[in-house]
Amino acid sequence: MGKILLSLTLAFIAGCASKPSELSWTDYQEWLQKNGQAVAREKVINDLKLRAQFLPADFLAYSEYEQLTSAKTGTFDSLLKEYKCGLSFKLSLLADKQTTNLMYHGISTMNEYKQRVSLLSFNSEQFIALNVGDDRFKPVLTAFEGYNELSNRLTFSVVFTPDGYHCGVFDEHAEELTLTFDDPYWGTGTSHFLFRKSDIQSIPKLIIAKRSL
Amino acid sequence: MKTKELLIIIISVVVAVAVAVAYFITHATHNNVAYVRSHDLIYSYEGTKEAMAKFDDKKMSWQANVDTLRRDFQRSVAVYNRDYDKLSSSERKQREEMLNNQQQQLETYSQAIDSKIREEDHEMMASVLNQVNSFIEDYAEQKGYDIIFGTTKDGSILYGNEHLDITDQVLKEINKRYKGE
Numbered sequence: 418m419g420k421i422l423l424s425l426t427l428a429f430i431a432g433c434a435s436k437p438s439e440l441s442w443t444d445y446q447e448w449l450q451k452n453g454q455a456v457a458r459e460k461v462i463n464d465l466k467l468r469a470q471f472l473p474a475d476f477l478a479y480s481e482y483e484q485l486t487s488a489k490t491g492t493f494d495s496l497l498k499e500y501k502c503g504l505s506f507k508l509s510l511l512a513d514k515q516t517t518n519l520m521y522h523g524i525s526t527m528n529e530y531k532q533r534v535s536l537l538s539f540n541s542e543q544f545i546a547l548n549v550g551d552d553r554f555k556p557v558l559t560a561f562e563g564y565n566e567l568s569n570r571l572t573f574s575v576v577f578t579p580d581g582y583h584c585g586v587f588d589e590h591a592e593e594l595t596l597t598f599d600d601p602y603w604g605t606g607t608s609h610f611l612f613r614k615s616d617i618q619s620i621p622k623l624i625i626a627k628r629s630l
Numbered sequence: 631m632k633t634k635e636l637l638i639i640i641i642s643v644v645v646a647v648a649v650a651v652a653y654f655i656t657h658a659t660h661n662n663v664a665y666v667r668s669h670d671l672i673y674s675y676e677g678t679k680e681a682m683a684k685f686d687d688k689k690m691s692w693q694a695n696v697d698t699l700r701r702d703f704q705r706s707v708a709v710y711n712r713d714y715d716k717l718s719s720s721e722r723k724q725r726e727e728m729l730n731n732q733q734q735q736l737e738t739y740s741q742a743i744d745s746k747i748r749e750e751d752h753e754m755m756a757s758v759l760n761q762v763n764s765f766i767e768d769y770a771e772q773k774g775y776d777i778i779f780g781t782t783k784d785g786s787i788l789y790g791n792e793h794l795d796i797t798d799q800v801l802k803e804i805n806k807r808y809k810g811e
Binding site for chain 1: 677680681684753754756757758760761763764768807808809810811
């Protein structure tokens with residue numbers, strides 16, 4: 418009797434402690450919202466909030482899948498396969514609305530503004546990188562999502578394909594990934610955001626219901 | 631009955647006074663004032679070390695350009711000196727003008743680089759200090775400090791008990807934060 422009780426208690430504790438391994442889209446979004454801190458890092462320097470978030474392949478693949486009007490069976494799987502081959506991050510800079518507009522901060526001429534727009538739009542690999550161990554990797558894909566004047570926020574999306582990562586599988590030595598932002602304009606210096614392989618691997622898998630054709 | 635009430639009042643007053651004294655002692659002895667050795671904190675901070683290393687790399691590459699231009703100029707002067715006897719006075723004048731121009735360009739470039747180095751150095755230190763100041767503000771709030779002083783060699787704090795020195799704790803935390811944890 419005692420053994421049965423002990424087994425039941427252990428099973429209950431294990432059940433409570435374990436993370437879900439598979440979730441539906443709604444539950445998945447909810448999980449990301451609740452547990453976003455596991456895959457997001459924040460810093461506040463000089464009243465500027467810097468936020469780096471890892472974007473799981475499942476999330477990106479399903480977001481694109483949802484926008485497709487004529488998706489066939491297997492489309493999600495093929496999208497997921499593609500997204501899995503890169504590590505995607507979103508980097509945001511957010512300042513108080515009362516402070517200077519982030520796009521114009523420290524700018525005194527039109528030429529400086531043009532240079533800033535050009536650097537942010539087309540050359541973000543000059544100031545965003547991923548470090549795995551001693552190796553530094555430039556992003557293979559970057560997108561400046563733009564400036565949101567209402568929230569005084571700048572956002573970048575970047576994708577990396579570092580050597581220690583093979584389409585969803587990490588090498589043993591790639592325990593820690595550090596996203597690095599070398600601030601080109603706002604005086605916050607260099608910021609590192611550390612993501613552990615275990616945090617990324619703990620994200621549950623998304624299970625989707627097949628669309629009717 | 632009256633004696634009993636009086637006794638209760640006396641006991642209540644004694645307990646209240648004891649609680650107040652205990653509260654005062656506990657809170658009065660809590661160190662809500664501390665100091666950090668600014669120089670040690672800033673120069674042992676990983677952010678400063680990394681920023682300085684990057685800055686030194688940039689500085690070296692800019693100075694290498696100046697050195698290359700200087701060597702070119704020195705070579706031109708040497709060639710001019712070597713050929714001096716063979717040159718006519720008009721050729722000498724022409725070559726001297728060219729050398730003067732080259733020297734002026736070198737000086738202008740060198741001054742521009744010096745100014746760029748000073749500017750970058752200033753920006754680099756300002757960014758590092760922004761990081762340190764923002765962290766200290768956050769640290770003070772989290773740990774309940776009302777004031778954290780920064781001591782400097784020529785500053786106004788002449789003495790601080792070692793117990794109030796939180797440099798090592800701050801350094802440990804700020805380096806952890808810098809790594810992105």
